Structure formats: C-alpha cells, structure tokens
Amino acid sequence: MILMDDITRDGNPVLRSRAKELTFPLSSDEIEMGHKMMEYLEVSQDEEQAEKYHLRAGVGLAAPQIGSPTRMAAVLVPNDEDEEDQTPLFKEILVNPTILSESVQPVALGTGEGCLSVDQDVPGYVWRHDxxxxxxxxxxxxxxxxxxxxxxxxxxxxEFDHLNGVLFYDHIDKTDRFNTPEDSILIH
Known part of the structure; x- marks a missing residue:
C-alpha cells in the first residue's frame, strides 16, 4: 500500500518533468501501480483508515507523485451531494490521458487547491476550464x-498537469491571488 512517505514531495525533479507515454500491453508492475494509486485514494477517503495509516485524503494521484515519470493517474471523486447514492462522480485509472477540448468558462475551488506532493497551504484561486x-x-x-x-x-x-510537470500553484496569479475573471464559476 502507498503511504505518505511514498509520495514524492515538491522539489523533486520528477514533479517538474514531462511524463512518458506508456505502451500496451502494460507490464504487470505498471498495472499494479495503477491499482495501488487507486487503493491509496479509496483508503485515504475512509476517515478511520486514513487515520490508521496517517494518510492525507486525496481525490487524485498521478504516477510522478510516486516517483514514476509515466502518464498514468488515478482519480476518485466522491459523491458528497447525495447521501443515499455513494456512487463516485468519477472513478478511473487513466493511462495516457489527453484533453481533447475544453470550455472557455473558468472555474475554481473557493477553498483553493491542495496537493499530496505540496505540504504547505498555498492560498489563491486556481483557474481551470469548467x-x-x-x-x-x-x-x-x-x-x-x-x-x-x-x-x-x-x-x-x-492530475493532467502532474503529467506535464505543472503544479497547481503555477496557475495562481502572483499579483492578485484571488483575482476573479468575469463569467467565472467558484465552487464551494
């Protein structure tokens, strides 16, 4: 199981390099890595288990964050809106992901973003495509x-940014950390 000590921290060059595409069929080690990344997310979102293993909760984990410069990421976005339906909003292990198109409308989390690889809190809005x-x-x-x-x-x-050597705080406007573009959406 992946633990916090296994998470690559900010400052390690693997987090700032472009990850390499994987070729199919994947090796058994690559498949195991994908399953282990998803397992981390599942366990980290269970409060009791997270406390037991001293894990920070995560909704995504990219291969560079565990030291592998490859284009793979696990994403597990829970459904916190519907108490009866606990089916995740999105749960996938992504290999060689590509963003084919994106909207113009910007969106950001009102609380800002965090990252398992970045130990300090970095305040500011991280504008992305809605x-x-x-x-x-x-x-x-x-x-x-x-x-x-x-x-x-x-x-x-x-997570896609992680595969390209970009960290969330690179998107924060350094002169006005809470700058809010017109027609933008803030999610709380």
Missing part, C-alpha cells in the same frame, strides 16, 4: 472518451 472532453485508456488498453464538468473536471486537470 468543462473538458477527455480521452484515456484503461489498464487493458481500451479507449474511453468522456465529458466532465465542475469538480471532476478540476480534479482531472490537476
């Missing part, structure tokens, strides 16, 4: 295309 069209491959090499909006779109863009 809607994206995403293509990715699963661990078996099957191609998928889906449209995401709002919070799931934000999470996927955060």
């Amino acid at each position: 809607r994206i069209k995403l293509r990715w491959y699963d661990l078996d090499g099957n191609k998928h295309i889906t449209r995401l909006k709002d919070y799931p779109a934000i999470v996927v863009q955060h």
